[in-house]
Amino acid sequence: MSSLTNQNIFTVSRLNAEVRLLLENEMGIVWLIGEISNFSAPVSGHWYLTLKDSRAQVKCAMFRGNNRRVTFKPQNGNQVLVKARLSLYEPRGDYQLIIESMQPEGDGRLQQQFDELKMKLAGEGLFSQSDKKPLPEHPKCVGIITSKTGAALFDILDVLKRRDPSLPVVIYPTMVQGEGAAIQIAQAIGCANSRNECDVLIVGRGGGSLEDLWCFNNEILARTIAASQIPIISAVGHEVDVTIADFVADMRAPTPSAAAELVSRDNSHKEQALIARQHKLASAMRYYLAEQKSHSVSLLHRIERHHPSYQLQRQSQQLDDLESRLNRAMSQFIALRGQKIERQQYKIQLQSPVKQFAEQRTRMQRLEQKLLDAMDRKLLNARHQLAIGAEKLDTVSPLATLKRGYSITQTAQGHVVTQTEQIKTGDTLVTRLSDGEVRSTVI
Incomplete structure (x- = not known):
């Protein structure tokens, strides 16, 4: 007992506060699948529920600002996929999850797998623009990897016939949907590389749902596209459809017809070269914006853990x-x-x-x-x-202060500016207002 000091002795409040910080800082964001039970929505607008499986359960809270973005009405018995951060409700010492997003299990799981594979391949550099192979300016032979009965094949052939009837075409028929389709497409790419009879390949199909296009989000296919010695144009779905194959390919065409226009010559071949460069620039911009968005989301989560509104959320729950x-x-x-x-x-x-x-x-x-x-x-x-x-x-509340016309100015690193000596010419400042923020540069 003589070795104990005041620093070694915890109060219950201090213990719960330390455990909460440990859970929030060490675990970070988690994805969880479970069945909803004990769902309640009091007049405060927050949601309280329990997620369970066959052997365990965990209490959850989803605050009003986040649950407004949920596109369905949760009910007891629903299977859902949630993104949440681990926390502790200090007054009762209850371990709980603070849910940030919620989706039905099926759609949510596919989107999560897409995001995880995208982050993994991007981290390995498979999306790097510096490794993209240029398309031949005047292709001598075009390879098409798609379904032999699909509309995409006939759209491509119609465009090639109209624009450049003399251009040779080799068709590598494959499945483009369902189990085993990704492996068949990868094998067709390998076959085209080994036969070396084409100097550009078009890989794609027509539009469809996320499940219909899922074979183009396969990791084996993505690595096969990246390893191809022949430049590959990804032409999957419509312009709004985005797959992993689009990021890995040397060029992404918004539609199969647009891919055919990229590889064919006509009287406006200079215009086509410009379009190709525009598509390449757009692809690079999409990749850059995706990286920036991911970085911004990471910074946002770090800010939210220290934001005054987080304290208000806990007090509101209390x-x-x-x-x-x-x-x-x-x-x-x-x-x-x-x-x-x-x-x-x-x-x-x-x-x-x-x-x-x-x-x-x-x-x-x-x-x-x-x-x-x-x-x-x-x-x-x-x-x-x-x-x-x-x-x-x-x-x-700091938010009420902002609504009365006050503002909070921070440096780009997130430090609150209280004196002019904290800033210098050229610094970027972020001013928080009641309905958003303003970025400015010190001149």
């Missing part, structure tokens, strides 16, 4: 919890009072003559009414005090 406890306590109190009254009435029935019973019953009814009136006043007063507390909390 208010919901206190209101729920107050309602349960009042209901229990009223129920106990009612039981006591029933016991008194029973005693009167056993011990009193008819006249006394009538008088006592009248008296008990008056007492019961006074009790109910007192309870109503007590409940009204409790609600009033709760409203006053919420109003006081709102008056000290």
